[in-house]
Amino acid sequence: MPDTHPSVMFDRTRKDRIGIEEAVLAQPKSVGQIAAIIADAMAEDRRLLLTRLQPDQHQALPAAQRAALDYCAMSYTAMLGARPSPRDMPRIAVVSAGTSDSGPATEAQRVLAYSGISATMIADVGVAGLWRLLSHQDSLQRMQVVIVCAGMDAALPSVVAGLVPGMVIAVPTSVGYGVAAGGRAALDAALASCAPGVLVTNIDNGYGAACAALRFANAAGGFT
């Protein structure tokens, strides 16, 4: 059957307007569309970031495109082109409770890397073994932004926010069963947090948390 998805109109002025490039949400697009977008970028020698690119979509791309892409199957992200030289600032940590939360955590890490920011990864620090988190306390208190990815461990963002003075961004994750399935329990626990100033993204939205951190970088830099 022919590939009839319409062509895509990019928001090319987005970077100038709000300081964040448009990324390509790959999952709902056809392989033909994705390949066309990549081909355009390669032809113009433009960088490109794709999110939620499923392994089977990735496999179906032309070999030359696959060779050019830096693809990560855990976070479903792909990058084309050189990365900027790493910046020192802002200091950002991505904290995750367990293995189930590593997909969105890695997505956040890689979206930041695409903009030259090296986030510190702190994994497996669920509150059921509180000593694990407390062993990172000093490091976390120096961070300007802490992204906390947690699903079954809905308590983690509150505990972190009680320990650190920087921005705390909770990314509820969807892995889990029973009332945890889909992530609504983790989302609501983060929104209801008793710790002051926790901010929340959509479920599994590591990309959104990273974009918010980029907004922090924009704003803390005074838009210079």
Next chain:
Amino acid sequence: MPDTHPSVMFDRTRKDRIGIEEAVLAQPKSVGQIAAIIADAMAEDRRLLLTRLQPDQHQALPAAQRAALDYCAMSYTAMLGARPSPRDMPRIAVVSAGTSDSGPATEAQRVLAYSGISATMIADVGVAGLWRLLSHQDSLQRMQVVIVCAGMDAALPSVVAGLVPGMVIAVPTSVGYGVAAGGRAALDAALASCAPGVLVTNIDNGYGAACAALRFANAAGGFT
């Protein structure tokens, strides 16, 4: 208008059958019905426990009944008759996150007291200030049952369960606003807890948590 509520059929064999006396859930009953139940108990010189007795229901009772009752407006509980001499065992703590959670916490405490068990109260230990809970760590680790009442601080049962070897019973509470209103967020967070072996009651059900602790006392005593 006449008081037409039907008379109530007590489950008088409950204490012998399952080791827990039937209590009177007062809120949905008419004042006339409640007064009749109390009068019966006074006539038979029987002890009585009432839960969810609203202040206006209490005020409307005959003065002699009000004088005989030990009423607590914070937990909406009332007791009639002498309390048993206090037992040493089991060791039970009732932990609460904030002032909003003191109603169900006190309900649990008083239902236990009605059976001669003095629970230790540990209040105001929300995880946003983790040092408060950790200062009680040694005491909590010696408890056989820890009842944890928390609404906006949905993280508390998980953190407690990661610290103690005894039974952990979460009582989600309903006070809060937005997604926390009604207690569903706290309930789901407790059910989804990453800490192993957390058990949960209905929202605001301090009475149920105390009854479960009585079941613990029954069972740990070997039904002797």
Next chain:
Amino acid sequence: MPDTHPSVMFDRTRKDRIGIEEAVLAQPKSVGQIAAIIADAMAEDRRLLLTRLQPDQHQALPAAQRAALDYCAMSYTAMLGARPSPRDMPRIAVVSAGTSDSGPATEAQRVLAYSGISATMIADVGVAGLWRLLSHQDSLQRMQVVIVCAGMDAALPSVVAGLVPGMVIAVPTSVGYGVAAGGRAALDAALASCAPGVLVTNIDNGYGAACAALRFANAAGGFT
């Protein structure tokens, strides 16, 4: 009936630990408890911030306390003590869609004012008359943090986030009828926003949005 609410244990090290003073959530507390907290602060000549202090709670306080408090009936906030001299930074705007959203917007403004930050208020800019928002575009693009309060106008955070490079914090509000009642529709629309990097608080949580802005100030200042 006696006032049996337990006394409150403050998290007095919070300011040093995370850079935000503990505030008093007044609504679930008894008038006696609130008055005791205020009396303590007055005795120690300490500043104090109360949120969700209902008009009838405020009316029931001792006259001397009412005279000392700066109370705002629209946002249910009360402040005791001198405010710090205003700071220039960070640049923060509080945007609201309609009159229904002014409660949380004013709460955010006053919590910021309590910390010496004068936020710019931009009201009545619902997207049904887009020209109103666009007339503030230049001002908004210079802001480091934009707090957007909207209930029935769930579109507003997305539109704002498409226009500005700074941080965007959506505060869904609960006023509305039908599917809008309670604020869940506004909350979900903000979480699902197609604009990158929108962060969200609990429904009606202007206090939380202001605390997040204080975290921004902490972090952008480098914790110096």
Next chain:
Amino acid sequence: MPDTHPSVMFDRTRKDRIGIEEAVLAQPKSVGQIAAIIADAMAEDRRLLLTRLQPDQHQALPAAQRAALDYCAMSYTAMLGARPSPRDMPRIAVVSAGTSDSGPATEAQRVLAYSGISATMIADVGVAGLWRLLSHQDSLQRMQVVIVCAGMDAALPSVVAGLVPGMVIAVPTSVGYGVAAGGRAALDAALASCAPGVLVTNIDNGYGAACAALRFANAAGGFT
């Protein structure tokens, strides 16, 4: 296994009664049933419109039927027979926010085309890049009916309705993740819209929006 679905009783007087032909909702039907319906229509030389015909259902039809059908895999629609000559009126636009929304948008377009109405397609105009929508403002203001398909961009129907005097029909779409999954967030945002006079269909119901536009055509023409 034999094909035991019962035969279908068409509502053959529907066109005369309400001005809209009955269409065949293919998805819940067996291939045998669908083939029988198509065979009947071909035998009687009747036109036919099928919706939600899945690619695997289409593939399983007899080759002769597949040759006779005009099938569109993006919108899952199939048409049999000649289309009426195009009419000038009414002027209808189908607006969509992103690629994820093109399925229902195309379904609406093709259902209208089956009745001889050429709708104007305006795609990729999500509010995160508002300039894209505003560049179509003049065209949109001349439209009698604007169908707006949007899922993650739940703000779009409100923004459009604030710009145009014609009818605005929102079609919430189901593509998205987290709170957006399934389309309920988009649906509720459209229903709660602050812009006056937005009407809404079921999630993904491009067919229903097109039928409503046909009702507009019936009514605006005075049923002549």
Next chain:
Amino acid sequence: MPDTHPSVMFDRTRKDRIGIEEAVLAQPKSVGQIAAIIADAMAEDRRLLLTRLQPDQHQALPAAQRAALDYCAMSYTAMLGARPSPRDMPRIAVVSAGTSDSGPATEAQRVLAYSGISATMIADVGVAGLWRLLSHQDSLQRMQVVIVCAGMDAALPSVVAGLVPGMVIAVPTSVGYGVAAGGRAALDAALASCAPGVLVTNIDNGYGAACAALRFANAAGGFT
């Protein structure tokens, strides 16, 4: 306590832009604000429409304003100023299932009347007694727009849409108990309707249905 609600910024160009005047949603506003808005309109000799003006809000207005207003307690609407001379077109009916639905039905009728359109009211035609609706069948089939208000009688919009060729706008209503309470059951039944081309408003939104009918009038008239 002083009336601290901020002043309101009207969308004064709305009528020119989209053909519908801005109305005042009174319920979430303070009496002082409402009185100020009315005073402004009286001073400028401008017409004004208020919706959801509660009886106690109305009672608290100055006597002179109450005398000038045409207030309807069933629909909570108030109008100031002369009504336009009635127009013949479009032909609109407002159908309601039962007494519970008369509030939104009357709201729709009066909002239309404010624009000079006399809608035909057809009440008490719930499908449990189908003969009542069928007795109006001829009249309904001549209508260009039929607004159907129904709560417990969620079947009514589908039945009407199966009978008439004009536009059908369902207004789900909130009165009812059990699963019907709040109107979500009626809303979902209308959205899921098997009858083609039913459009839906928010629960109880008679105002929105009337505005949609005004958009019909705009569009059917060709914007002349």
Next chain:
Amino acid sequence: MPDTHPSVMFDRTRKDRIGIEEAVLAQPKSVGQIAAIIADAMAEDRRLLLTRLQPDQHQALPAAQRAALDYCAMSYTAMLGARPSPRDMPRIAVVSAGTSDSGPATEAQRVLAYSGISATMIADVGVAGLWRLLSHQDSLQRMQVVIVCAGMDAALPSVVAGLVPGMVIAVPTSVGYGVAAGGRAALDAALASCAPGVLVTNIDNGYGAACAALRFANAAGGFT
């Protein structure tokens, strides 16, 4: 303020058509309307059944009407006129779990009495004390229809249906707290029942259960 509710169109042929008289749902009607309906019935010497007539509505009726009505404050029902002589058949029991469920149980009983059927009332048989229900087992097994009213005791309809061969109609009730509040938990438990052939009404709909029992009487009698 004048009483502007429109007059009510009765479905006077309902009794002939489906064997059940139309009843008046009083709660959403104004006192003026209710009084007019009663006056009409008294003038025509017609019997009348009102449901959900609130105590304050009842109090506000003219004294002569109050004297003529048989009003029951527990079930909110009122009857006017003579009751038919009691019939022997069908044999119907109304079973309720606790005091909280007596409102709907009594509503069912009185609606049946209005048609001359004396239902057997069996109260206070919650499954927490199973011996209470089992003591009625013989009686229940002879019943043709068993109406089971239960809220917090969601198990009761299943247990009854496992014991009896007659029709079992579950009426979920709304009294309760936490997840039980509003009756959805009881409703879903009844619908999901593992016992075969349990049928369910809307929450608190004792009237509906009684009407279903009247349909049973119609049908079992062969419509003679």
Next chain:
Amino acid sequence: MPDTHPSVMFDRTRKDRIGIEEAVLAQPKSVGQIAAIIADAMAEDRRLLLTRLQPDQHQALPAAQRAALDYCAMSYTAMLGARPSPRDMPRIAVVSAGTSDSGPATEAQRVLAYSGISATMIADVGVAGLWRLLSHQDSLQRMQVVIVCAGMDAALPSVVAGLVPGMVIAVPTSVGYGVAAGGRAALDAALASCAPGVLVTNIDNGYGAACAALRFANAAGGFT
């Protein structure tokens, strides 16, 4: 992998106790378990009814069992053994709105047939073409029990119940998209029905509706 499902304990006295044989819910069982149950029945020359037997489960059974079973892929039911000679009474109709609803409708029909009752099938009578249902009005009015299966056509049970004096049992069905998906909208519409005495089963529970009809037969026969 070995088939480790535990053996099943039948409720063999059910038929004597409540007049309905236990049926086997096949879907959650392993093929090994199902085959063992069938083998037992064949060895004892016992009749057997299986529900929700999926096609792939059926295909995996031993050939001899497949030959002995009367399997229906549309309703997922299988019967073993001779059917009783058909009875005249009770008169039962199974009405369905559209093709999507034929699965549960056929399940009800076959479960009744297993007990010797021939139900009248009336299909494709959705209310969007009301004439179709009205053409069966005389027949329906003679039925003792009418089972109404409807999903997207949630109006159908109300319309039927307004026309007939017999018992009306609504079976909401799950086929549909958007708000109709899963059947909750159809369920709630049936529960909220304005027509008196509609009873409801779980979604897709044609088996339960048939069992309720068997209870009717039990009860109407006077348990003789």
Next chain:
Amino acid sequence: MPDTHPSVMFDRTRKDRIGIEEAVLAQPKSVGQIAAIIADAMAEDRRLLLTRLQPDQHQALPAAQRAALDYCAMSYTAMLGARPSPRDMPRIAVVSAGTSDSGPATEAQRVLAYSGISATMIADVGVAGLWRLLSHQDSLQRMQVVIVCAGMDAALPSVVAGLVPGMVIAVPTSVGYGVAAGGRAALDAALASCAPGVLVTNIDNGYGAACAALRFANAAGGFT
């Protein structure tokens, strides 16, 4: 594609701290990760418990690991290493309503067996045939902990809790259709139970129920 899941940080002090070893939740982990965890345990000659290990994950492990593991496909659990010699105490029963509930019931049994506790299994005792449960009454009344697994038979925990004095832990299960699908109906029925002292786990969480029973063993033993 390379296996990029991060390594796992075990909570190795958990057994000492809370008396329960950390188990490995296998489902969200990659096969490579699971194999590495098993290899580590085998190298250190450590025992290991894995939960929710799917059959396809199990099949993909190295043959030597499969040989060493005791895997159960019904409960998705796997154990490595010797089991402790069985203890007499505590006395625990695992009760299940039907075949659909055997997965979580077996999970609970095996997690207990891993700690040397032999639980008594009581299956197929749904309340629709109450005699089955009552035949086990004496045995159940001697149990210290009764774990009750039930989905469609949401009544079972309440009935059990009315019969026994020991601890009652309800495990709602997810198998079922319509309102029962996913387990929320069973969960809410257990939480709302009228029987005093029922405690609840997340849906399908047999592991959690077993851990709670281990906490009982810890506490009843006095932590000696």
